[in-house]
Amino acid sequence: MSKHCLMVGAGLSGAVIGRMLAEAGHRITVVDARAHVGGNCHTERDAKSGVMVHVYGPHIFHTDDAEVWDYVNRFAAFRPYRNRVKTTSQGAVYSLPVNLHTINQFFGQTLRPDEARVFLEGKADTSIADPQTFEEQALRFVGPELYEAFFKGYTIKQWGCQPSELPASILKRLPVRFNYDDNYFFHKFQGMPEEGYTAMIAKILDHANIEVKLDTPVSRDVAQDYDHVFYSGPIDGWFGYSLGRLGYRTLDFERFDYQGDYQGCAVMNYGDVEVPYTRITEHKHFAPWESHEGSVLYKEVSRACGPDDIPYYPIRQVAEKSMLADYVALAGQETNVTFVGRLGTYRYLDMDVTIREALDAGRAFLKAAQEGSAMPAFTVAPL
Incomplete structure (x- = not known):
């Protein structure tokens, strides 16, 4: 029997789950408070330079998960890309990760x-x-x-x-390589979508059974209007921050334009504490197959996330984990709501892991619907 499901958030989680359920014959409504799909992966062409800009900071796709790699290539043409990060420290430029x-x-x-x-x-x-x-x-x-x-x-x-x-x-692993390999990631599959992430996610959402509503904030009381809700917003936000706000770091971006090539690489870190920004990203270098005279750059500054800021990195220290445990307990009392993604589970997730968990959540829903069983609040435990 066809169900009507709501995806709160038009990022990777909502798009991937929504597409799977739509292909299985369910009716899907996807809502997002922002004016675009793609969440923090959003990319757009700069009108002046033609550079594809990663609006909320750079996203580089890398994975060892062959199914996830095949999935994204179904909706976008991926170009080979290797992330080679440099850092300026004490007046000199070095390669990262620390290598020979x-x-x-x-x-x-x-x-x-x-x-x-x-x-x-x-x-x-x-x-x-x-x-x-x-x-x-x-x-x-x-x-x-x-x-x-x-x-x-x-x-x-x-x-x-x-x-x-x-x-x-x-520092999960030994942060040193005893060879000259400066490829930042180890993964088998690495690349960039040729036309950006927003175009890819728009294609995922392009299905007759999917309706997308942008500029549409939602609150908890909408759940009663749908057979099931997949929520990829902040878990504390679903409950109106009733137990307090979970801690995040946010980013401020100072954009500047340059005629020519400013730094010769996509990412230049700044290790000296006296320099206020953590890195400068030069976005045309994220698409080395393109050629642009002009350049678009962002200086990134990290700070504590306020109520009106975009949450980027969950802090997940002792106090935050204690509060999260209380929110997880509240989530367990909800019916017909599943919390997914980086914000819904308060975990830092790379894009490939987000997609993997979304595929698994979609399959879990289809199985539960077939069996007539209840869908859990989480398909991956946040703690």
């Missing part, structure tokens, strides 16, 4: 991989047996010089606190 070139350049050496391992181990603080904080993790694996140059200042600016206050898990 970075080590040799920084220390004025010509070390081979095995020599570099021994050299860096001599710099590391081996007295830290079980790193508990970001700072301890960095000092244990790269030592004080590389930590100060590449990690400390950037982290203070990004998170608004000292690295000694952050968990070691933020």
Whole structure:
């Protein structure tokens, strides 16, 4: 039996779930408070330069999930793209992640991989047996010089606190490569949609059973008008922030234009704490197959997220996790509402993981509908 489902949010979660359910014969309404689809992945052509601009900061698609890669290629032509990040630190430019070139350049050496391992181990603080904080993790694996140059200042600016206050898990793996590979990501599939993410998501939403309503904020009381709601907005917002607001970092973008090539790369980080911005992104370099004389750049500044700001990075420290647990308990009492995506589950998610979870949520709904069983509040546990 066909159901009428509401997708709150026209980003990846709402689009992918909506498309799957629409193809199965269900009627889908997608609403978004913004004037465009795509959420924070939104891209648009700059009228003056012709550059494809990542309006809410750069998004680079990378995954090892073959099904997800096939899925996005169904709706967009993807061009090969490798993210090669540079950083300006202490008056010099280096490659990130820290690799053999970075080590040799920084220390004025010509070390081979095995020599570099021994050299860096001599710099590391081996007295830290079980790193508990970001700072301890960095000092244990790269030592004080590389930590100060590449990690400390950037982290203070990004998170608004000292690295000694952050968990070691933020540095999930050894942040050093003992070769000259400067490809930022390890994943098998990497690329950019030729016409941008907004065009791709618009194609996902282009189905006879899908109606899209933009500039349309919704509140919790709309749930009763639909057979099921998939909510990809902030979980605390669904409950009117009744238990308080979950903490996020937001970004301020200072745009500037340039005639020519400003920095010669897409992303230039700034590791020195005295520089107020974390990085400058030059957007024409995210589409190296295109040629533009003009250039569009953003300086990014991270700060605490206020009530009227766009939430980017969930903080997920002890206090936030405690509040989240209370909201998760409230969500469990809802009927016919499933919380999905980065904001709905208060987790930082890459695009490929967002799509994977959306595909899984869509399949879970179709299975529940067929069996006549209830859909859970979460298909992935937020905690």
